[in-house]
Amino acid sequence: MTKIIDGKAIANEIKQEIKKDVAKLEQEYGKKPTLAVILVGNDGASEVYVRMKKKTSEELGINSLQITLDESTTQSELLKLIHELNSDTNVNGILVQLPLPSHIDENIIINAIDPIKDVDGFHPINLGKLVIGSDDSFVSCTPYGCQELIVRNVPDLKGKHLVIVGRSNIVGKPLANIMLQKNERANCIVTICHTATSDIGYYTRQADILVVAVGKANMITKNMVKPGAVVIDVGINRIDDLHNPGKTKLVGDVKFDEVSEIASAITPVPGGVGPMTIVMLMKNTVKAFRLQNKI
Ligand code: GUN
Numbered sequence: 001m002t003k004i005i006d007g008k009a010i011a012n013e014i015k016q017e018i019k020k021d022v023a024k025l026e027q028e029y030g031k032k033p034t035l036a037v038i039l040v041g042n043d044g045a046s047e048v049y050v051r052m053k054k055k056t057s058e059e060l061g062i063n064s065l066q067i068t069l070d071e072s073t074t075q076s077e078l079l080k081l082i083h084e085l086n087s088d089t090n091v092n093g094i095l096v097q098l099p100l101p102s103h104i105d106e107n108i109i110i111n112a113i114d115p116i117k118d119v120d121g122f123h124p125i126n127l128g129k130l131v132i133g134s135d136d137s138f139v140s141c142t143p144y145g146c147q148e149l150i151v152r153n154v155p156d157l158k159g160k161h162l163v164i165v166g167r168s169n170i171v172g173k174p175l176a177n178i179m180l181q182k183n184e185r186a187n188c189i190v191t192i193c194h195t196a197t198s199d200i201g202y203y204t205r206q207a208d209i210l211v212v213a214v215g216k217a218n219m220i221t222k223n224m225v226k227p228g229a230v231v232i233d234v235g236i237n238r239i240d241d242l243h244n245p246g247k248t249k250l251v252g253d254v255k256f257d258e259v260s261e262i263a264s265a266i267t268p269v270p271g272g273v274g275p276m277t278i279v280m281l282m283k284n285t286v287k288a289f290r291l292q293n294k295i
Helices: 007-029 044-060 075-087 106-112 124-132 141-153 172-180 200-204 274-293
Strands: 034-040 063-069 093-096 161-165 189-193 209-212 230-233 237-240 248-251
Touching: 007 044, 007 141, 007 274, 034 044, 034 075, 034 274, 044 063, 044 274, 063 075, 075 093, 075 106, 093 274, 124 172, 141 172, 141 209, 141 230, 141 274, 161 172, 161 200, 172 189, 189 200
Parallel strands: 034 063, 034 093, 161 189, 161 209, 209 230
Antiparallel strands: 237 248
16 A cells, blocks of 8 residues: 655644744743744745745744845845844844845855854755765755655665655755765665756666656656655646646646555655645754754
């Protein structure tokens, strides 16, 4: 029987742990973590994500500071705000919602965030620490959530073959580095497939654990998966719903109906990786609070 991995239920379990942790911190130290989220402009999807981050923060007892700036905000105005938040000891985590308007250079903005407040884990210092395996850093939320789902569904990770399809800076590359580390939550053999891989199926068929993060609807078919593999689908694609003319639906990068016939466990879309991402952001915010207060 294939297990459908319930990302929402796992995210809820982790939320309860964080909630307790935050209450304990407040009791012991008289203060609680604060997350600042900056939104520039009015991209519809970003507005939804930022609202969800605020709602989850509040649910867990984390202070939420939401700063919404006009689309016309200049790069230097945004940098000034980041510098102010960097030096504000009441702010523990800073997240600038991406994408930014095209007149602002995302790399310059990411590099300006103090690495000890970079709860997105996008700063080169945090990425470098991830490669080395240093613990006082932040792992970006989507690969961190994938690791949590893998750990909970693969009993002994040592020597397992993890194949990742997609080499983005946000998912593929950090996940490969996380799962390569020599510890009990990783220790995998890691292969990354990308746009220059001529026969992706040749590699994916060797995967004990398959993670797909490419943004191509239904790309991974049954004949590309080893029977018994654990499959984690990071893709979120909106396509026409053939059963409901004029309507659309969300699907992943994995052809769920057929791959779920042979996988031992698989994440659905929606309801798999998605709910994990925000929860890992909250975990990072609590970690930032601890690091900054040397707790
Ligand atoms: N936009 C879409 N996903 C993310 C994310 O994980 N972090 C930030 N900062 N922006 C995003």
